[in-house]
Amino acid sequence: MEKKKVYKSYCPQYLGLDVFGDKWTLLIIRDMMIDGKRHFREFLQSEEKIASNILTNRLNMLEAEGIVTRHEDDSHKQKIIYSLTQKGIDLFPIIMAIAEWSVTYQPVDKEKADRAKQIIAGGAEAQKEVMRILRRQHLGKF
């Protein structure tokens, strides 16, 4: 029994935004990609102060969408490690495209802007390298 979701349209942009077109989802992805966060409490501590019920909701959705996976932390029975899947890692170009626009038009923090600019300046190759590192960290591939 597969769930064949019915969409309002089958336009690429709509189908993407249907998954991550809200204020919080991509910020969680950013936390994982840029800040290396992997635990519930780490996400809670981000500057934007996501509420714990919304965080729970989004993590469940992201897992259901196959964008993140949950694993038990061996060193701590209650800790859960969140990892990106390949589908999640492939959101990186979107994260970078947003960063590039904001660096130009928004009052971004200098330090954070510099980090983004560095990857932008490196072009497609630098971006691929970051994604390679994410694969190693989240999928355990070498």
Place this chain on the structure above:
Amino acid sequence: MEKKKVYKSYCPQYLGLDVFGDKWTLLIIRDMMIDGKRHFREFLQSEEKIASNILTNRLNMLEAEGIVTRHEDDSHKQKIIYSLTQKGIDLFPIIMAIAEWSVTYQPVDKEKADRAKQIIAGGAEAQKEVMRILRRQHLGKF
């Protein structure tokens, strides 16, 4: 008297999502970029069926953000033409990054996917060409 908005954070992703991190804003931008829509009634007719009050709200916000501009249509006093600014046109890479992800992971309409794939296949150069065309159409530059 400038309005110096206070943000929850000055992270690039957050500052971008603060502007277009909702279900509708980028769909309006898509309508303009991909489907060449320029009038209120055209946006209303999109497949996703945005409500007119929300459309009004978003167009006002986009104008206030300097992403679109309003002009009177010479041939029809009541008609308003919405145009993208350079700041708006520079959202195109985000629109394309979303499309690329969706083409891989979502059940996109074949015809629409093909159009996206064509631009993706053309690389950075094809993307720049589309943006050049948008500039000509919306900014009147040659």
Place this chain on the structure above:
DNA sequence: ACAACCGATTTCTTTTTGCAACCGGTTTTT
């Protein structure tokens, strides 16, 4: 004169978000 069309606005209902307190269990500190 009249119907169709223009960009909205108004009213109302439903859904989503935000906030704060709290939960049972686990680990660390004293």
Place this chain on the structure above:
DNA sequence: AAAAACCGGTTGCAAAAAGAAATCGGTTGT
């Protein structure tokens, strides 16, 4: 061994946003 801190959540309620539908006054084409 007891207390404190930390773990990923859950609950209940208020506020904000979105959705649906009817309507508006002015403009245009017939």
